[in-house]
Amino acid sequence: MSAELIEDRPRADAPPPARPRRTRVRDLPEVRWAALATAAFLPAFPLDLAGAPAWLWGPLYAVCYAAGGWEPGWAGLRALRERTLDVDLLMVVAAIGAAAIGQFLDGALLIVIFAVSGALEAFATRRTADSVRGLLDLAPDTAARITPDGAEERVPVTALRVGDTVLVRPGERLPADGTVREGMSDVQQAGITGEPLPVDKGPGDEVFAGTLNGTGALRVTVERDASESVIARIVAMVEEASESKAPAQLFIERIEQRYAIGVVAATLALFAIPLAFGADLTETLLRAMTFMIVASPCAVVLATMPPLLSAIATCGRHGVLVKSAAAMERLGAVTRTALDKTGTLTEASARVRDIQVLPGGDLDEHQVLALAAAAERPSEHPLARAVVTAAQERGLRLEPATDFTSAPGRGVQARVTGRTVQVSSPAALPAGSGAPLEDPDDPVRTAVAEVENTGATAVAVLIDGRPAAVLAIAAPLRAGAAEAVAALGRLTGTPPVLLTGDNKRAAARLGEEVGITDVRAGLLPPDKVATVREWEDAGERVLMVGDGVNDAPALAAAHSGVAMGRAGSALTLETADAVVVRDELAAVPSVVALSRRARRLVTQNLVIACVCIGALVVWDLLGHLPLPLGVAGHEGSTVLVGLNGLRLLRTSAWPGATGTDHQAAGS
Known part of the structure; x- marks a missing residue:
């Protein structure tokens, strides 16, 4: 075997695979730069107010401007190179304009508030992705795999393959999606399905990676690779969804450029026109800079995506x-x-709902079912699987079948314990079977009619050419x-x-x-x-x-x-x-209700943003709006709409999670 192949194979003693770490506040570059800008501003502010020499507070203000403004300023210049106007650049220009006329304090305050609000927005946005990506932390890094000779080996979860058998001891988390092969236990799967109580699991039951095993030991057959598990699919699809844009967001982006250009034009007019009539330079420039700040559409841009992405994340946590x-x-x-x-x-799968044994036979329903299941076992038809499953659930012994034949649309026939067994559609019963369906008093016709009246599919069982029973097969509700x-x-x-x-x-x-x-x-x-x-x-x-x-x-x-x-x-x-994912029909109205709540939050955010922008603009045009107050109002509304959208990340936001009525949630 080549060295490359040996190297590619996961080793049992290999370190666990690296998994994404949850975002910490200090890990975000926006937070670090905002902290540096704030640290420089705090000592400079009292020195400036106290009349200290400029050489004491001037360098601190310079650090504040550089730390809080270089990143949005550089991003804005790159956007200009692509012939687009970034609203963040407007904030930086306003701060530089204030400094140019000697208003270092006002400009530094703008930079600090702008940097802090940007850090809060970045952290709030990351929380959406982290809330779902954190599901990966539920799954263990390693698993106890059972080898073909019955031994146990500890391997990385990424080394598991479909068909492997893993041992899950009491109190351990399941390493992969699969089916219980042996054992009985209760499994807490609230992190995947939202079910508040543990669910009993036994042979044949489906289990999910990351769920917590209870008091019993389970041997589980792996059904999906780690990359295809429910957790991995949730994370991948939510991350993909976070890169998409809603129609409301696309509409806002279409008008954002025109609006930003309009703000710049209005700012220049507010500066140039009063100067032409002899207004004071400093006061005119401050008013124009204040207008540029409060009229910027930052809050409007942030109004749509946080509610929708939060709703997507909450849906992902509930399967x-x-x-x-x-x-x-x-x-x-x-x-x-x-x-x-x-x-x-x-x-999706049909089950035998009832067995009507016809009069005149010498077999009871268990014997008829055992013969029918033995004849159906070689067939791959869904109805055949339902018959075989019903016999296995009742613990019936299935004898081997010989001379098996199958006719699509008609049924199967085989020899079982020396008897000819035919399982077929009633319409396909051969002439001369001993019970022609044309006879209204025929017991087969009566039984078939009763079964079909219940909404089930009727299947006739003939033993040695004579009708023995009619099976009622239906998919349970x-x-x-x-x-x-x-x-x-x-x-x-x-x-x-x-x-x-x-x-x-x-x-x-x-x-x-x-x-x-x-x-x-x-x-x-x-x-x-x-x-x-x-x-x-x-x-x-x-x-x-x-x-x-x-x-x-x-x-x-x-x-x-x-x-x-x-x-x-x-x-x-x-x-x-x-x-x-879990085929829970109750999740459908829950998703619709949550979507409606997200749409309401988008509307609320747009109203909040527009009212704040409108009020601040009117105040600046008709009165005297101090620059620090304009900055606080603008950035405060931006943070407010961002945090308002993240309310849907709470557990109680899922309709039904706490008994919330769907009508109330969706109204």
């Missing part, structure tokens, strides 16, 4: 990946909801489906609609269970798209929720799309604006 700030903004504007049936309102449907109706003001390709009887039955009255069944993908576009053309903003390939076109056509992530197709996950 919902919103792909962009634009997607988050769109989710709060929906006026109608359309939901798919299978995999969305119901679980998702937990909380009815509550989620009701919450979506309250949020949008219109009842949700069911769009499905299933038969009308099954769809209507499901609609009754979840409280949907508008049920549209038997739809092909083009039909779903046409329905969504019809609503969109009528002025509705449609939210489509689905999981399958057949839902992807409708998700793309809708104003917003949400995909159920656990069993969702790759195309659907790519098309959707948001992905519900």
Whole structure:
């Protein structure tokens, strides 16, 4: 083996991989420069007021100007080189203008307040990313991997591969996403799913990296690489979303340049026109510099992104990946909801709901199920897996099957313990089977009708050519489906609609269970798209929720799309604006409510920013606004809107996390 290959392989004794560190205040360059500017200003200020010689306080002011102004000034010059006007440059120019007429104190105060507010903005913005990236700290650095010979070895988490088995002892955090192979325990997974109480886990249950194991030992089969774990996907998608821009932000950026140029032109006019009429130079320049400061749109620029990014981060902590700030903004504007049936309102996998043994046979339901499951075991059909799973859950012994044959759309046939077992659709029952379906009194026809009336799929089991039982197979309703449907109706003001390709009887039955009255069944993908576009053309903003390939076109056509992530197709996950990782339907109205709250905060921020700018400008034009007071008002409003948007990072911001009613959260 080559040295390169040996070197590339992770070693068991290798140091744990480096992980991103949470941002500390002193780590931010903006904070360091602001601290230096403030440290120079504090001793210079009393010396200047006391009338001390200029050689004592002059160098301190110079340090203050350089520390607080060089970075925004240099960035502004680079922007000018690209023919854009940076609003930060306006602040630096105003400070230099004040110093040019001997107002060193006012200019230094502007620099200090501007630098401190910039540091606060930088720290507040970093908190959004840190709140989600901190999820990486939940996952351990190493794992106890079980070797093929049963030994235990300690390896870095990055060395784990799909199919590996890891041992998780009581009190340890799980190192990877996977499925429990052996053991029983309770797992605290609030950091991933938001569930406040530990969840019991046993063989076959899914577990997630970073969750905390309780009192039992678990052996877990790794199902995803570290880079594909739920935690890693949340972090990656939130970071990607933070680089996107919402329509409101794009609109502000389009007008920012024109507005900044207008501010410069107005400042020059406020300086030149009074001078032309004999006004005092110092007073005129101070008023013009004050106007430039208070009219700068810093608070407006910062009004939109913090609320949206905070909402994205909060969604990520609760297992919902919103792909962009634009997607988050769109989710709060929906006026109608359309939901798919299978995999969305119901679980993705079907289960045997009931077994009706037909009269005249010599087998009970356990014996019929064992024979049917043995015949179905070689099949890959979803209904076949449901039959096999039902037999395994009941602990039934499955004998080997021979002479297996499968006919698509009809069923399977095999020899089991010397008997011919056929599992098929009732419509595919052969003529002469002993129970023709044309007979209205036929027990098979009666049983099939009863099963289909419940919204389930009927499957007939024949033993040696005679009908023995009818199985009722259906996908169980998702937990909380009815509550989620009701919450979506309250949020949008219109009842949700069911769009499905299933038969009308099954769809209507499901609609009754979840409280949907508008049920549209038997739809092909083009039909779903046409329905969504019809609503969109009528002025509705449609939210489509689905999981399958057949839902992807409708998700793309809708104003917003949400995909159920656990069993969702790759195309659907790519098309959707948001992905519900845990397939918790209750998360959909929570995301819509949170988006609406984020939109309200954006509006609040814009109002705060515009009112502050307008009031300060009027004060400066019609009265005498001192430069320090103008600086404090301008920078204070900028910090205020930034911190206001970060309120959505709190745990209580997630609708439902503390019992918050969706209607109240979304109103």
